[in-house]
Amino acid sequence: MPNIREIAKRAGVSVTTVSRVLNHHPYVKEEKRERVLNAMKELKYTRNIQAVHLAKGYSNMFGIVLPTIDHSYFSGLVTGIAEKAQACGMHFALFQTGYDPLKEKEALMSLNERRVDGLIFCSNALSDRDILKWQESGPIIFCHPTPHDDCSAVSIAHDQALKEGLHHLAACGHERIAIVLARTEGANSQTRLQAYQDMMQSLGQDIDEKWIIEGKLTLFDGKQLFTEWQGMKNRPTALLITNDNVSAGFLLEAQRHHIKVGESPAILSFQNEQLSEALGISSIEIPLKQMGQEAFDLYDRALKGDAPEKRVLPFRLIERATTVLQNNR
């Protein structure tokens, strides 16, 4: 593995010139540039990126932090981030946390010790505030609404989407509406629940505490949810489910049990991936790819020193078979 010193010797120039060629610096005579390029070819030179990193002080590498990549929500988000990153010649490491605060801290450690220049949090267990303490080591971007104004974030207007969803269910004739969340999150969960409670109150509907269901993320969780729903004494007639996989699991399990259409609860989902379209599940579209792209853009701007920015993306309610006007309730 030759280094630039050897290339310099071979080409009869200084290491500086070699470095200039390497970095496309303009001030190099064409003739010398050629000589250097040839020497590189002959010696099969490849730069040692680690040395570049040390000398420059950054690595063009960032980290994506998420609970698990094995879920369409997050893999969709990552795909969007990756597209843009790749176009900029940036690389990224993946940190899977399983919502373990310790693992999230490891990602923050990687930022601290400069393994990555910055981090994009797709979802986090630690509080946003705690995470932002590490910002002096590099930019941190969130993919959910966050109240802190010293950081950039991208998201849809979750509260508004939730309200619109409830509105839709109400318009379909439902009053006994349950809400199904992915997990118990700190601040976000609170605001969402608040929106739910406000909305239900305005419908004049008391909330059964069993109607607030948390910790549902996968298809399997959705199947279980159906069983739980069956076991409820005070069954909701509609479910607002914050993830397509859960909705699909619920619906498929309902079908497997040959639940009659009239008896199955209405389902309004979030995300709108291919699966919910194929199953005819009404869903509020979350533009994941775009969200990922914007997240990267925000990261890129933060790197350049731009001021923090909040971006709110549009959502769209897509009506399908699981939410239709009810007359008999």
Add this chain to the structure above:
Amino acid sequence: MPNIREIAKRAGVSVTTVSRVLNHHPYVKEEKRERVLNAMKELKYTRNIQAVHLAKGYSNMFGIVLPTIDHSYFSGLVTGIAEKAQACGMHFALFQTGYDPLKEKEALMSLNERRVDGLIFCSNALSDRDILKWQESGPIIFCHPTPHDDCSAVSIAHDQALKEGLHHLAACGHERIAIVLARTEGANSQTRLQAYQDMMQSLGQDIDEKWIIEGKLTLFDGKQLFTEWQGMKNRPTALLITNDNVSAGFLLEAQRHHIKVGESPAILSFQNEQLSEALGISSIEIPLKQMGQEAFDLYDRALKGDAPEKRVLPFRLIERATTVLQNNR
């Protein structure tokens, strides 16, 4: 950002001692270790991992190369790899290629310039042989059967699984069986097709060239496949589909068209993710997580200089509703 020199000064020791403390070297007096640790705390020291990488010559970082993370096959595989990697304190970068050879080459470049110590290829467009040329820069692992004996690989016995699948379909009374592949791959595709052809011949069934279908990877592709199937003059009565998402798309589209059970073709799928269970699709289980774990293990061993190794994991045919005994064909 203090460096070890400053820590050394503050603690009244040499940089070597600081380095030793940092690397848990045994030969350090407890008292000095304390002093160093204190100095670190006081100055809020964190090591610069880039400098460590340069000095050591490796980075404990590898790359995972795949067409897209936004597919349950690959995200499952990555999850398995990540679990093991994380347990070893290793990090990884993701390279999404979309089966673009140029992008695969970029990943190989990253290996070459030591951004990563090695690569795990989940699936590749370039030939295995071409990829292996880069092995002098670091270990390369494949996640499919490969004939080259200078590399490690993990997979299930694809050919055997395919044969067992065809056997099963034949046992259910099918003779006109189509095969649906993810894409036109070089060597792998050939051997699979060979297995298909051999098997069909032994069934005494001529193959309609339209029964060999390629380029199907997603749920959406599966929906399209149904339409294509409907349009065929010489319709197969059974489909061997190499991916659950495609199978699900096909089945759901069939259901949407109210195809009667007897008229819908039998489906035997591969992968066996939650979705195929929920939909009652017969599927040949591919132990993705385990495959990922083994892939990492192979990588780890290759790093240590162990000899290349091929690992073949067990598969399992799970019968469900889409493959049942037919009497009327």
Add this chain to the structure above:
DNA sequence: GTGAAAGCGCTAACAT
């Protein structure tokens, strides 16, 4: 335009 030389922050002989 070009080059000498001083880092970047850490590791690892080697000497003591």
Add this chain to the structure above:
DNA sequence: ATGTTAGCGCTTTCAC
């Protein structure tokens, strides 16, 4: 046990 010192391979002033 501990310290001195020479790298690791590149970038980047600064002077010419």
